[in-house]
Amino acid sequence: MMQQSMQQLDIFADSRDVMLRNDVLDALQRRDAVEARQAWQKLVDDFPDNETLAGLATLIGVLEGDSATPFADHRALATACRHLGDAVEPAARRLLGDAAGQAWTASCWRAVAQQAAALPFRAEERDHHAAPLWLRAGDWGEARRAVERIESWRRIPAPLAWMAEARYRADGLESALPLLTELAWLSSVRLADLLHRFADTSIDTLRKKFDATFDGAGQVSDLVWLPAWVLTEKPGLATLLREAQPSRQTAPERAVRLLLQILSLERQGNQHELVERRKALRDLHAGLYAAYLKTR
Template sequence: MQPTMQQLDIFADSRDVMLRNDVLEQLQQRNATAARTALERLAAEYPGDGALSAMTALVRDLGSGSTAPFADHAALASARRHLEDEVVPAARRVLPAQTVHAWLAPCWRALAARAATLAFRGTDAVNHAAPLWLLAGDWAAAREAVEGIESWWRIPAPLAWMTEARYRAAGLDAAWPLLAELAWLAPARFAALLSALGDASLDTLRRRFDAAFPGTGEVDDYAWFPAWLLVGKPALAGRLGEARVQRNRAASRATALLGEILRREHEGDQHELVNLRQEFSRLHAGLFDTYMATRKVQHR
């Protein structure tokens, strides 16, 4: 029996789908040669196909595969912009959503490896291997890259990278000391990292902080997040006590002081508590009132 005209139309409509799927299959296998062949077949039969430009960008990226170290930061910046502006949108355009991150990971890994010899520059922090290793999902390599930066814990960008690497590799409990240090040093970066981590418990704490902390409502309030957290969750005193105290920052001193207050409370040293509480109240009166409300005692 001869196929009807309607059946022929269905076959014609499904032909482009089949050819697109052929390209996608080879892309997901990262087979550059086979992907290029499949792409050429699709382009020959359907030159106006809407997925052609995105697929072409991905096939070209698969075939580029340079492993040569970047000569300078400008070369890395150019390669990174290409990946961010062309390859990433193309991957999101044509690949299944659940596979995009895994497909892009080798791309970021290749850039990170090529950037390994480039020194950290504070004025151009994004062009360094560490954030690329994070995008590649290699937490150990990210940590190693950050450790190569002198005094990284005193610089917002590498401290944020190390904090994320610690969280991704070992979880929230292990990351608390670095999260505290980041909040004190760079509140805006701390807030941005909380959003990026997507941790349900952190998101809940952040909402509570935003609603209850007696601050100005500005992003700098997040410097006080560790101290505020300690008021409500004294069990974290040990973890937060591992953070490097930044004596030139009131919020850091307040967190350390509150840890000492909690210890004195446990020991029942009422005389010393009076002095410590007075010192705490001078650092942040509103947070001190919050703390005292949880103790149901009168400040003397």
């Protein structure tokens, strides 16, 4: 009888532990800082060794913080981003679940983006700007507007990548393809990171074939040639790739322009100029020329 009573008390204690924790979580979901802190204190008083206390306190601290005052400088923004990424987001996912935790943290990124709105883009602080924060918040429209306020954004890898992602998330791959092409010419590293985060099946299929067959160095730097190679595999994308704006006139960019001309000349049946452009492509990159011939 004594053992049964002790078991009942243990069950009651466990149930109260869960109940008090859920009270905190419910207040957090409603973003009620005062109620969340009060519920958290009850949990501390009754269960001071509860393993969720620290994580809950982290989330409550975000709600209690000042989320309206603009950041004074990029250092303050960097500190806030580091705290959100390293402490708040993991705690939210752990305590609320992946989907709910991500949604909860998105509001935090949105608040930080608003605080960072007045900070200018700086090359040395290129990842500390409102645009990537709007992307993390899932607000593609605000991300685009933030990028558009950066002078010459289309010639700078970081904001170009942000705009490409905003277009991809909002409107799909076709809308982003010209910008992805330009990004390949400016920064193969940023392109590789972006494609990895997209996890787009159609892109991944092409990327795997490119990595397996393209005659390059076998490194990320090969991606500068990806847009030109894609034209040999998917000539139907020529219309979209024509929208890519002129960049630095590097060999990979010239290869795209040559292939666009070649595809146009093939339709026209202009053999004389076609032979000349094909020779120019062969001289520019023998491996790319070989990839082109395989499809002919």
